[in-house]
Amino acid sequence: MTAMLAKTQVCPLHRRMYAKLALLAAGLALLAAAPMFLYPVFLMKLLCFGLFAAALNLVLGYGGMVAFGHATFFGGAAYVTAHAIKEWGFGAGSGLMIGVAFALVAGFLMGIIAIRRQGFYFAMTTLALSQMAYFAFFQAPFTNAEDGIQRVPRPNFLGFVPLADNLALYYFVVAVFLIGMAVIWRVIHSPFGASMTAIRENEMRTLSLGYRVNRYKLTVFVISAGLSGLAGSLKVLVFQIATLTDVAWQMSGEVILMTLLGGVGTFLGPVIGAALVLTIQNYMASTSVPVTIFIGAAFIICVMLFRKGIVGEIDAFMRREWAADSIRKKVELQ
Amino acid sequence: MIFGVPLVALASQLVLGLFNGAFYALLSLGLGVIFGLLRVVNFTHGAFYTVGAFTAFLLTNQAGLSFWASLLIAPLIVAVLAAVLERSLLRKLYGLDALYGLLLTFGIALLIEGMLQMFFGVAGQPYQVPAVLSGTSNLGFMFLPHYRAFAIGISLLLCLLTWLIIEYTSLGAKLRAATENSSLLEVFGVNVPLLLTCTYAFGGALAGFAGVVAAPVFQVSPLMGSNLIIVVFAVVIIGGLGSITGAIVSGLMLGVLEALAKVYWPPSANLVPFLIMAVVLFLRPRGLFGKGE
Numbered sequence: 121m122t123a124m125l126a127k128t129q130v131c132p133l134h135r136r137m138y139a140k141l142a143l144l145a146a147g148l149a150l151l152a153a154a155p156m157f158l159y160p161v162f163l164m165k166l167l168c169f170g171l172f173a174a175a176l177n178l179v180l181g182y183g184g185m186v187a188f189g190h191a192t193f194f195g196g197a198a199y200v201t202a203h204a205i206k207e208w209g210f211g212a213g214s215g216l217m218i219g220v221a222f223a224l225v226a227g228f229l230m231g232i233i234a235i236r237r238q239g240f241y242f243a244m245t246t247l248a249l250s251q252m253a254y255f256a257f258f259q260a261p262f263t264n265a266e267d268g269i270q271r272v273p274r275p276n277f278l279g280f281v282p283l284a285d286n287l288a289l290y291y292f293v294v295a296v297f298l299i300g301m302a303v304i305w306r307v308i309h310s311p312f313g314a315s316m317t318a319i320r321e322n323e324m325r326t327l328s329l330g331y332r333v334n335r336y337k338l339t340v341f342v343i344s345a346g347l348s349g350l351a352g353s354l355k356v357l358v359f360q361i362a363t364l365t366d367v368a369w370q371m372s373g374e375v376i377l378m379t380l381l382g383g384v385g386t387f388l389g390p391v392i393g394a395a396l397v398l399t400i401q402n403y404m405a406s407t408s409v410p411v412t413i414f415i416g417a418a419f420i421i422c423v424m425l426f427r428k429g430i431v432g433e434i435d436a437f438m439r440r441e442w443a444a445d446s447i448r449k450k451v452e453l454q
Numbered sequence: 455m456i457f458g459v460p461l462v463a464l465a466s467q468l469v470l471g472l473f474n475g476a477f478y479a480l481l482s483l484g485l486g487v488i489f490g491l492l493r494v495v496n497f498t499h500g501a502f503y504t505v506g507a508f509t510a511f512l513l514t515n516q517a518g519l520s521f522w523a524s525l526l527i528a529p530l531i532v533a534v535l536a537a538v539l540e541r542s543l544l545r546k547l548y549g550l551d552a553l554y555g556l557l558l559t560f561g562i563a564l565l566i567e568g569m570l571q572m573f574f575g576v577a578g579q580p581y582q583v584p585a586v587l588s589g590t591s592n593l594g595f596m597f598l599p600h601y602r603a604f605a606i607g608i609s610l611l612l613c614l615l616t617w618l619i620i621e622y623t624s625l626g627a628k629l630r631a632a633t634e635n636s637s638l639l640e641v642f643g644v645n646v647p648l649l650l651t652c653t654y655a656f657g658g659a660l661a662g663f664a665g666v667v668a669a670p671v672f673q674v675s676p677l678m679g680s681n682l683i684i685v686v687f688a689v690v691i692i693g694g695l696g697s698i699t700g701a702i703v704s705g706l707m708l709g710v711l712e713a714l715a716k717v718y719w720p721p722s723a724n725l726v727p728f729l730i731m732a733v734v735l736f737l738r739p740r741g742l743f744g745k746g747e
Binding site: 186233236237239240241243244245247248249251252255256258259369373376380408409410411412413414415416417418419420422423424427 | 489495543546547550552553554556557558560561562563564565566567568569571572680684685687688690691695721724725727728729731732735736739
């Protein structure tokens with residue numbers, strides 16, 4: 121009897137793994153084939169914001185901290201990369217790296233102040249600090265204030281990958297996106313990620329178990345900032361500009377919406393949320409209705425009606441199905 | 455001349471600083487009262503301020519009412535709007551993680567801002583200073599615009615009134631009791647849900663009032679609230695949420711410091727509130743007047 125039970129319990133796990141592998145294969149095939157059907161620049165924008173939202177999700181979903189200042193890392197890294205490539209003649213790879221380096225440092229500085237408070241205070245502190253960064257960028261001479269850094273060249277990657285070509289750039293962006301997502305996957309499924317989940321669920325208890333909670337929180341915040349920076353730097357290669365829009369607080373709000381809509385604390389949710397938000401934004405750009413109306417309404421609907429987000433709801437549904445399935449099997453066996 | 459700045463320039467900047475500080479105080483006071491009772495960080499507060507200014511603008515320019523009538527009616531309209539929002543949306547989130555309240559009010563703020571943008575455009579609309587208050591007085595060392603003096607006076611008066619109500623009336627006692635333990639208060643037969651609605655409406659009315667007072671000086675624009683609310687958040691962190699004195703003192707202090715920064719090193723003026731916030735968080739994470747969490 122116990123052997124049978126064990127068997128029925130393992131079965132759904134295997135099925136889940138197969139389902140995940142199938143999903144991964146389908147996703148890769150979709151990414152490879154997508155530029156044949158859709159405009160590559162839009163796809164690249166989608167991947168950049170997908171990575172950005174997934175990076176925020178590390179803090180929001182797995183750390184349980186509402187960070188309202190991630191635009192600083194996204195837009196700040198974009199400025200640094202744009203300046204490095206345009207004025208200092210950096211290559212694509214080194215340009216991305218210096219953007220990420222900036223975001224890591226900025227994340228450390230913001231994190232070390234913000235993690236001193238929890239909950240709303242954390243949200244308000246990150247928001248206020250990112251607003252400070254906004255004014256700093258606005259006044260810094262190299263960002264050209266309202267004009268932004270324009271006409272950033274697209275240098276060849278490693279000297280031979282011609283990123284000036286949209287299709288070549290697309291596959292480069294896909295590769296960087298996948299590396300970023302792999303890092304996130306690794307962080308979530310590591311002992312570190314498990315400790316983060318413990319902190320999210322009960323900070324006091326984790327603290328009393330001897331974990332240095334603040335170090336964990338700071339680390340996850342810095343990783344998230346670095347990946348947000350990677351997304352922002354990547355966006356510079358795609359659009360060849362870095363502007364104030366990317367460091368403004370509205371951007372921090374937008375990326376929270378993407379994560380919330382797709383599913384906070386789910387691996388793929390933020391990417392799907394980003395795709396949804398960008399598609400609707402794209403559609404709304406041709407109407408006279410301001411985008412803020414859509415973003416605001418989406419926030420309200422999401423918070424009131426489906427707090428788990430799209431992927432979260434699907435996930436919960438599948439779990440219920442699998443549980444019901446295994447119970448049915450158990451009953452049949454008896 | 456004081457540190458190389460003419461006294462006249464310094465004094466008029468200080469008045470402007472007190473003027474801004476009075477708004478910070480009014481807004482952070484409302485935020486604090488709402489937070490204390492509802493445990494919601496009200497992102498919509500900036501939008502209430504904007505709605506107050508727009509309502510006054512419409513009441514005066516379309517309905518032909520005087521500034522004084524608008525000053526009374528506009529906050530009431532904002533209060534009704536706030537009460538409706540609390541009853542229909544915010545109420546349903548009370549049992550949940552408080553951060554959903556923050557995200558909901560953020561969404562409402564964006565929605566309101568977007569609608570105002572759609573109807574009025576992004577450009578600012580002018581609003582006349584009432585004739586009685588349009589002059590300036592020569593104080594010998596500076597020219598004091600009457601309207602600014604009035605705005606500072608009436609804002610501080612309102613702060614003081616709020617403080618008196620909360621500290622010395624039975625309604626205020628109920629409010630404080632509800633902040634401590636709302637379910638116990640409910641057992642005593644107090645209608646706590648109604649109290650929550652009224653508190654939210656009252657906080658909204660304070661913000662709406664600030665919006666009306668601000669309308670003649672700053673231009674009436676859909677974005678006026680969202681730019682202000684982030685500074686107010688910094689004020690709230692500096693003062694410590696839930697402390698009335700903290701809200702008033704740190705609001706005024708920040709306004710004045712901002713003004714001084716504008717005189718001595720203009721590029722830093724926008725950064726000052728946030729720099730002070732960072733320093734306070736380091737030295738005293740609870741805020742200058744905050745009690746424990």
